[in-house]
Amino acid sequence: MLTVNGPRLWNSLMEMAKVGATAAGGNCRLALSAEDFAGRALFADWCHQAGMSLDTDAIGNLFARRAGRDPQARPVVMGSHLDTQPAGGRFDGVYGVLAGLEVVRSLNDAGITTDKPLEIAVWTNEEGARFTPAMLGSAAFCGVLPLDKALAMEDAQGISVATALAGHAGSLPLGRPFDAYFELHIEQGPILEQASVPIGVVTGGQAICWLNVRVTGQPAHAGTTPMHLRRDALFAASAMIRQLEQLAEAFAPHGLVTVGQLLIPGSSRNTIPGQVRFTVDLRHHQDAQIAAMEQRTCALLQQVAAQRGLTVDIQPHWFSAATPFDPDCIAAVGQAVTALGYPHREMVSGAGHDAIHLARHCPSSMIFIPCVGGLSHNEAEDALPENICMGADVLLGAVLGRAGG
Amino acid sequence: MLTVNGPRLWNSLMEMAKVGATAAGGNCRLALSAEDFAGRALFADWCHQAGMSLDTDAIGNLFARRAGRDPQARPVVMGSHLDTQPAGGRFDGVYGVLAGLEVVRSLNDAGITTDKPLEIAVWTNEEGARFTPAMLGSAAFCGVLPLDKALAMEDAQGISVATALAGHAGSLPLGRPFDAYFELHIEQGPILEQASVPIGVVTGGQAICWLNVRVTGQPAHAGTTPMHLRRDALFAASAMIRQLEQLAEAFAPHGLVTVGQLLIPGSSRNTIPGQVRFTVDLRHHQDAQIAAMEQRTCALLQQVAAQRGLTVDIQPHWFSAATPFDPDCIAAVGQAVTALGYPHREMVSGAGHDAIHLARHCPSSMIFIPCVGGLSHNEAEDALPENICMGADVLLGAVLGRAGG
Numbered sequence: 001m002l003t004v005n006g007p008r009l010w011n012s013l014m015e016m017a018k019v020g021a022t023a024a025g026g027n028c029r030l031a032l033s034a035e036d037f038a039g040r041a042l043f044a045d046w047c048h049q050a051g052m053s054l055d056t057d058a059i060g061n062l063f064a065r066r067a068g069r070d071p072q073a074r075p076v077v078m079g080s081h082l083d084t085q086p087a088g089g090r091f092d093g094v095y096g097v098l099a100g101l102e103v104v105r106s107l108n109d110a111g112i113t114t115d116k117p118l119e120i121a122v123w124t125n126e127e128g129a130r131f132t133p134a135m136l137g138s139a140a141f142c143g144v145l146p147l148d149k150a151l152a153m154e155d156a157q158g159i160s161v162a163t164a165l166a167g168h169a170g171s172l173p174l175g176r177p178f179d180a181y182f183e184l185h186i187e188q189g190p191i192l193e194q195a196s197v198p199i200g201v202v203t204g205g206q207a208i209c210w211l212n213v214r215v216t217g218q219p220a221h222a223g224t225t226p227m228h229l230r231r232d233a234l235f236a237a238s239a240m241i242r243q244l245e246q247l248a249e250a251f252a253p254h255g256l257v258t259v260g261q262l263l264i265p266g267s268s269r270n271t272i273p274g275q276v277r278f279t280v281d282l283r284h285h286q287d288a289q290i291a292a293m294e295q296r297t298c299a300l301l302q303q304v305a306a307q308r309g310l311t312v313d314i315q316p317h318w319f320s321a322a323t324p325f326d327p328d329c330i331a332a333v334g335q336a337v338t339a340l341g342y343p344h345r346e347m348v349s350g351a352g353h354d355a356i357h358l359a360r361h362c363p364s365s366m367i368f369i370p371c372v373g374g375l376s377h378n379e380a381e382d383a384l385p386e387n388i389c390m391g392a393d394v395l396l397g398a399v400l401g402r403a404g405g
Numbered sequence: 406m407l408t409v410n411g412p413r414l415w416n417s418l419m420e421m422a423k424v425g426a427t428a429a430g431g432n433c434r435l436a437l438s439a440e441d442f443a444g445r446a447l448f449a450d451w452c453h454q455a456g457m458s459l460d461t462d463a464i465g466n467l468f469a470r471r472a473g474r475d476p477q478a479r480p481v482v483m484g485s486h487l488d489t490q491p492a493g494g495r496f497d498g499v500y501g502v503l504a505g506l507e508v509v510r511s512l513n514d515a516g517i518t519t520d521k522p523l524e525i526a527v528w529t530n531e532e533g534a535r536f537t538p539a540m541l542g543s544a545a546f547c548g549v550l551p552l553d554k555a556l557a558m559e560d561a562q563g564i565s566v567a568t569a570l571a572g573h574a575g576s577l578p579l580g581r582p583f584d585a586y587f588e589l590h591i592e593q594g595p596i597l598e599q600a601s602v603p604i605g606v607v608t609g610g611q612a613i614c615w616l617n618v619r620v621t622g623q624p625a626h627a628g629t630t631p632m633h634l635r636r637d638a639l640f641a642a643s644a645m646i647r648q649l650e651q652l653a654e655a656f657a658p659h660g661l662v663t664v665g666q667l668l669i670p671g672s673s674r675n676t677i678p679g680q681v682r683f684t685v686d687l688r689h690h691q692d693a694q695i696a697a698m699e700q701r702t703c704a705l706l707q708q709v710a711a712q713r714g715l716t717v718d719i720q721p722h723w724f725s726a727a728t729p730f731d732p733d734c735i736a737a738v739g740q741a742v743t744a745l746g747y748p749h750r751e752m753v754s755g756a757g758h759d760a761i762h763l764a765r766h767c768p769s770s771m772i773f774i775p776c777v778g779g780l781s782h783n784e785a786e787d788a789l790p791e792n793i794c795m796g797a798d799v800l801l802g803a804v805l806g807r808a809g810g
Contacts (some may be wrong), residue, residue, distance in 0.1 A: 175745050188629045189629025189630055190629075190631070191631060221593060221594060222665060222686045223594075224594025224779070225594055225661075226658060227657060227660075227662070229596075234664050234665075236649070238642075242647055245644075247634045252632060252633075253632070255632075256632060258626065258677055261669065261672045261673070261674055262667060264670070269666055271663075271665050279674045349628075349629075350626065350629035350630070351628050374625065374630065376626070
């Protein structure tokens with residue numbers, strides 16, 4: 001069973017981490033910044049040394065290519081992104097790109113040429129920290145976001161993607177057909193670490209439902225209003241949020257419920273809140289289940305409001321359907337990890353990834369490894385070298401299975 | 406049974422409401438503003454016409470005096486304030502002052518001279534809208550706030566009380582002995598209106614306990630963190646607030662619990678709240694009971710935090726002990742209202758009033774009448790003419806009982 005050179009991959013990760021390094025041990029390579037381009041240039045050097053050719057498309061997505069035996073075959077693509085959050089870590093995205101390079105280096109070492117060509121994709125502006133939306137490059141590639149809109153997006157200084165890209169965009173067509181896409185990534189959550197399992201076989205991305213809730217009662221004086229005559233919007237909202245917590249239990253373990261923001265407009269310490277606004281974030285990997293969660297949420301909130309003589313207004317803010325990954329790609333990952341004998345479990349991706357867009361373009365799936373403390377988007381983001389190595393071994397196995405070696 | 410001239414009192418209230426009138430039908434006479442002084446001047450004119458003498462003390466409290474048969478006797482004092490909120494109503498404070506004038510006018514009409522002298526007090530800056538603290542004039546008079554500190558307080562424009570008072574302060578000594586103090590006021594709450602009772606015999610002011618609570622959990626990604634691994638500070642805070650609502654039930658009907666402000670620092674829609682801060686306002690008219698409420702609050706919040714593996718920090722912010730009014734003054738009001746045959750009930754004051762300070766200086770009590778919808782500190786503040794008249798009848802009866810006629 002072919003495996004990668006773990007120390008070489010780790011060293012490359014640590015070399016890349018010097019580009020845009022922060023004092024606290026993290027990385028700042030904002031999309032299309034000088035640091036991002038320096039990171040891409042380092043990656044391109046390594047790819048050239050590994051015998052690969054490089055080209056870019058109109059939104060700056062960078063592709064390194066290793067030829068296969070069949071020049072007509074569609075490429076099997078690995079990848080992720082090199083841009084980071086302003087105070088980001090050393091592994092988020094970078095790992096998927098450099099593990100792809102390590103797969104190629106290992107194939108070179110073993111003298112293996114695959115039937116289908118291999119590519120490593122570096123997607124533009126995955127983080128969404130400089131330009132919105134996140135996953136902009138893969139969205140433009142997959143036709144989810146029109147190219148002109150993507151190029152027109154501006155950062156906080158009013159610099160457009162088009163301006164930031166000047167001299168770095170190429171002529172590779174958007175939406176080229178791929179045979180498959182595999183993205184290896186740190187989990188960015190605590191599940192694998194808690195379970196002491198090094199490999200997550202990712203079966204898809206969650207559906208997300210965002211709601212805006214406004215509870216309206218009656219503002220009144222905290223000292224002169226008896227409890228039984230109050231219509232306290234915060235007491236009502238608290239009862240609603242308790243119900244939402246129980247809703248999550250009813251949809252356990254796959255249903256997630258978060259109230260991230262809560263605001264009492266014009267609040268005062270000695271005034272009974274007359275209005276409360278809060279957000280609801282519902283997640284589930286099955287569309288039917290998230291629809292049930294949304295319906296249940298609305299019913300529960302209306303019920304609490306009615307019991308208390310208040311009104312509640314619930315507005316949909318955003319919805320993203322579940323993204324099931326391709327059964328053959330999931331199976332390729334499963335076969336690789338089984339052959340390697342590594343402990344693993346199936347799971348869904350809770351965060352957004354370029355693979356979520358790619359899944360609408362070609363057969364796709366993802367592989368997760370644990371990150372320390374589940375921490376990500378943080379300069380302290382960390383991963384263990386042995387897990388880094390095992391994840392790349394699985395990527396190598398899955399890609400070989402798909403590309404034919 | 407002597408009663409007042411209700412239409413005359415109502416007309417005086419409507420005349421006074423023309424001074425600093427707002428477009429929406431309310432009043433703006435900020436403390437020591439031109440409008441406030443115009444209101445005081447109108448009141449002084451009326452007092453002169455009623456045969457009274459006027460003088461002020463060093464903090465600008467204005468006293469109108471009607472001599473009694475015994476020049477050595479301490480005065481029986483009625484009063485309240487003429488300053489208003491920026492968008493205030495026509496009755497808050499003004500009613501207690503002009504009802505005092507109507508008592509004097511009615512005694513004049515009836516040819517009655519009391520044994521003890523009568524005074525009407527107009528306390529400076531009761532509202533706290535221009536200068537903090539509220540009830541500044543009565544606090545300085547009663548020695549609760551040193552005069553130099555009171556004079557040094559500045560408004561938002563940096564103008565001090567001393568500057569605003571220039572030419573309006575007099576030489577009446579602060580803390581002069583009073584025989585008794587009676588303050589007639591709109592309830593500023595819904596109790597009397599809901600009970601269809603025109604007169605509240607006020608037995609004291611509530612104790613107030615203000616706490617600052619900080620709940621600390623763990624911020625995390627809303628998509629990647631399973632429910633059972635979360636330490637969600639808002640879910641915990643909501644459970645705490647539900648417990649506080651039940652605490653109020655345990656101390657019903659006199660215990661009041663309000664969470665007026667709640668903040669999630671650095672909140673984001675798709676981040677599990679790692680910290681929540683909220684305020685707690687506890688009220689009860691008995692010191693022993695508010696101490697029990699505070700103790701129970703701390704125990705309940707600690708218990709919820711412990712159950713959920715979060716921490717809670719509870720800091721006292723402010724405490725004001727209960728103010729029981731004088732039994733003889735309460736009895737004088739009770740005898741007057743009984744003699745008049747008006748429906749009445751005993752109650753406590755939920756809002757702050759000058760009488761709360763005066764109660765530490767001399768025998769004091771208050772009389773409440775309903776206000777429409779319990780609304781106050783609002784341009785739509787309203788009271789019914791028949792209730793306005795009945796309240797003044799009770800004041801007249803209580804004052805006569807105390808002053809001897």
